[in-house]
Amino acid sequence: MNAAYEFVTGPLAWIAWGIFLLGSAWRLISMYQLAKKKDASSWAFLDLGFSLRSIVNWLIPFNALGWRKNPLLTVTTFAFHVCLVAVPVFLMAHVALWTEFFGLSYATLPDNVADIMTLVVLAACLVFAGRRLTQKDVAYITTGKDWLALAIVALPFLTGFLAYHQVFDYQIMLIAHIVAGEIMLAAIPFTRLSHMVFAAFTRAYMGSEFGGVRHARDW
Amino acid sequence: MGITERLIEDAGLRRGVSLLTPEKIEKTIVAVLQGETGARLKTYAETCMRCGMCAEACHFALSHPGDPSYTPAGKVHQTMSVLLDKKGRVDPDFIYGMAQLAYTECNLCRRCVHLCPIGIDTAYIMSTVRRICHKLGCTPQYMQDTAHSHASTFNQMWVKDDEWTDSLMWQEDEAREEFPGLRIPLDKEGADIYYSVIAPEPKFRTQLIYQAAAIMHMAGVDWTMPAQTGWDNSDMCMFSGDFEVMGRLKRQHFESAQKLKVKRIVMGECGHAFRSVYDVGNRWLGWRWHPVPVIHAVEFYWELIQEGKIKLAKKFPGPVTIQDPCNIVRGRGLQQKLREVTRFLVEGDIIEMHPNMEHNFCCAAGGGVINCGPPFKNVRVEGNAVKAEQLKATGVKTIITPCHNCHGGLHDIIHHHKLGMDLKFLSDIIYECMEKPEA
Known part of the structure; x- marks a missing residue:
């Protein structure tokens, strides 16, 4: 079991982070080159000010028309994304690993807060899944890729929660949790999760078009 | 559910499709996707999370409650997504449905931009589908006639x-x-x-x-x-x-x-x-x-x-409502100037439709839909029941809209729903009310 732990926190972690960071960089750079080559008539209108205007307006809950028209999804998606990022980054046990391996140390979330935030992520995943199953307009457009993305994100939190509360075998659950987390990292550049890499740019482009050319709001 | 269950006979589409072969289809689709599209289409196709938020955007979807095949993402799902997944290997019958959907069930109005957190431009995707249909020679007869002209x-x-x-x-x-x-x-x-x-x-x-x-x-x-x-x-x-x-x-x-x-x-x-x-x-x-x-x-x-060059002999009797044309509102931000001009011309209130300005609903005639002609008239009239409700709720007699397509589209909606409203261009009202030389 120790050897397995060593492996998943050692070589496998390096591979997962490597795929995540290098893969994301490669996707961004190749997309940038493609945009310069094939989307010149769009690229020409990119504007930092209007990009930020659009991004900021969409980062405020219930500000954009889309958020106002979908209140359940708005609450769910904002809570989901905040917890999704904050828990892995600021969890005490994770920071301890950074300290152990690299001597890094920074602020942490109290464990009980992180526990609740984990439940928020899982509840949000249930809401997303429920919409895909029961809401006709969402079910109609749902594909395997969407279920895959949801599963990849839900698993690290589910296994992390179970490991923390020592349900089933702690060692096995911990290793499963680490592997699930690594799968999520490695999947980011190559699945629907790539919106983490690209969404700011698609939003920025739309903001630039609406701000600089169409002189209208895009939120 | 979907376009295959509501196909409409059109001479142009039928003849175009009859001349297709699977090889020609694949070759054309690949040529357009590789030659004419790039990072925009790729990121849109990949990062659309299929959240369904855009369902609330589209007048076609809102006018067909319970039928998700009219939602923006639903329309992409039936067209571009299939082309990308199958790398262009689709059959001629598929092209018929794809063309009918892209030409007659999307006005390219860009309202869905306001409901997509990622900022996906569905109008661009549907325009690219139309581009492929054009390259395949599968265009609605009436629209192609105007293109020939x-x-x-x-x-x-x-x-x-x-x-x-x-x-x-x-x-x-x-x-x-x-x-x-x-x-x-x-x-x-x-x-x-x-x-x-x-x-x-x-x-x-x-x-x-x-x-x-x-x-x-x-x-x-x-x-x-x-x-x-x-x-x-x-x-x-x-x-x-x-x-x-x-x-x-x-x-x-x-x-x-x-x-x-x-x-x-x-x-x-x-x-x-x-x-x-x-x-x-x-x-x-x-x-x-x-x-x-x-x-x-x-x-x-x-x-x-502003320059005082339009002098009125009288004001136009209101109240009126304003139909915001997508292409000058979401396309150019003229909503406030449109209202200022209207206030100058009209005596009485402007009773706004809701939503309005850059969040307006399209007339369902724009984007070339009305130009697809009589075979598809009911697609746009029945596909915009929400506009009829909006118009009715204002309770006014006169609609001002500075757009030919809005006139065409609303004219048919007004008749179909027996709303008994009049449509005016701004120039109709300026001409009617301005100072004229003594006859």
């Missing part, structure tokens, strides 16, 4: 060169009875304003040219209209996917204005033409901005009012 005559309505100048001189002649000294100056070099219209104006809404001439005359504007091709600013090729001809049309329009060394182009009260000249054609031609400044009639009238 553009290609052969540089105008949308098969107006012959002599008919064009005849129509202008006829309107000038008529108007001189009411406005002695009025001219419609043809090919006047160095004029301040080059006034361009869409071909339906000389063809069957000639009074709009009369009214424009009256307004120009009374406001003392130094203006001209071109005697040669280039006068028609409309563009069905932009909507059919025939971008090559679109480029020729826009070049002709700009070059005709450049030859006359005019200071600015003022476009008549049309939305799609404005989109074509202001936002689309220039890009196809490789111009970031326009070689001659371009403004829409709403902005022009607004300027004239």
Whole structure:
């Protein structure tokens, strides 16, 4: 079991982070080159000010028309994304690993807060899944890729929660949790999760078009 | 559920599809996807999380509650997503449905942009689908007829060169009875304003040219209209996917204005033409901005009012409501100027529709949908029941909308739903209410 732990926190972690960071960089750079080559008539209108205007307006809950028209999804998606990022980054046990391996140390979330935030992520995943199953307009457009993305994100939190509360075998659950987390990292550049890499740019482009050319709001 | 369950017979689509082979389809689709699309389409296809938020955006979806195949993402799901997944290996019957959906069930109005957190431009995706259909020769018969007219005559309505100048001189002649000294100056070099219209104006809404001439005359504007091709600013090729001809049309329009060394182009009260000249054609031609400044009639009238050049003898009796044309509101942000002009002209309230301004619902005629002709009329009339409800809720008699497509679309909605409302262009009201010479 120790050897397995060593492996998943050692070589496998390096591979997962490597795929995540290098893969994301490669996707961004190749997309940038493609945009310069094939989307010149769009690229020409990119504007930092209007990009930020659009991004900021969409980062405020219930500000954009889309958020106002979908209140359940708005609450769910904002809570989901905040917890999704904050828990892995600021969890005490994770920071301890950074300290152990690299001597890094920074602020942490109290464990009980992180526990609740984990439940928020899982509840949000249930809401997303429920919409895909029961809401006709969402079910109609749902594909395997969407279920895959949801599963990849839900698993690290589910296994992390179970490991923390020592349900089933702690060692096995911990290793499963680490592997699930690594799968999520490695999947980011190559699945629907790539919106983490690209969404700011698609939003920025739309903001630039609406701000600089169409002189209208895009939120 | 989906387009295959609501196919409509169209001669153009049927004949186009009958000539297709799987090889030709694949080759054409791959050529367009690889040759003409890039990072935009790729990121849109990949990062659409299929959240369904855009369902609330589309008048087609809202008018068909419970049928998700009309939602923006649902439409992409049935068309571009399939082309990408199958790498173009689809059969001719699929192309029929794809073409019908792209040409008649999406107005390219871009309202869904306001509901997509990621900022996906569904109109761009549907335009690319149309581009593929055009390349495959599968376009609705009526729309293709207008595209042919553009290609052969540089105008949308098969107006012959002599008919064009005849129509202008006829309107000038008529108007001189009411406005002695009025001219419609043809090919006047160095004029301040080059006034361009869409071909339906000389063809069957000639009074709009009369009214424009009256307004120009009374406001003392130094203006001209071109005697040669280039006068028609409309563009069905932009909507059919025939971008090559679109480029020729826009070049002709700009070059005709450049030859006359005019200071600015003022476009008549049309939305799609404005989109074509202001936002689309220039890009196809490789111009970031326009070689001659371009403004829409709403902005022009607004300027004239600011300068005190439009003098009213009376005000138009309100209340009125305003139909915001997508292409000058989401396309150019003219919603406030439209209201300021309306307030200047109308006595009484503007009863707003909700949603309005840049969140307005499209008339369902735009994007070339009305140009697909009678076979698809009910698609757009029944596909915009929400607009009928919006209009009814205002309780007013008069709708002001500075767009030809909005007029066409709302006219049919008003009749179908027996709303008994009148439609007005701004120029209708300015002409009716302005000071005129003593007869």
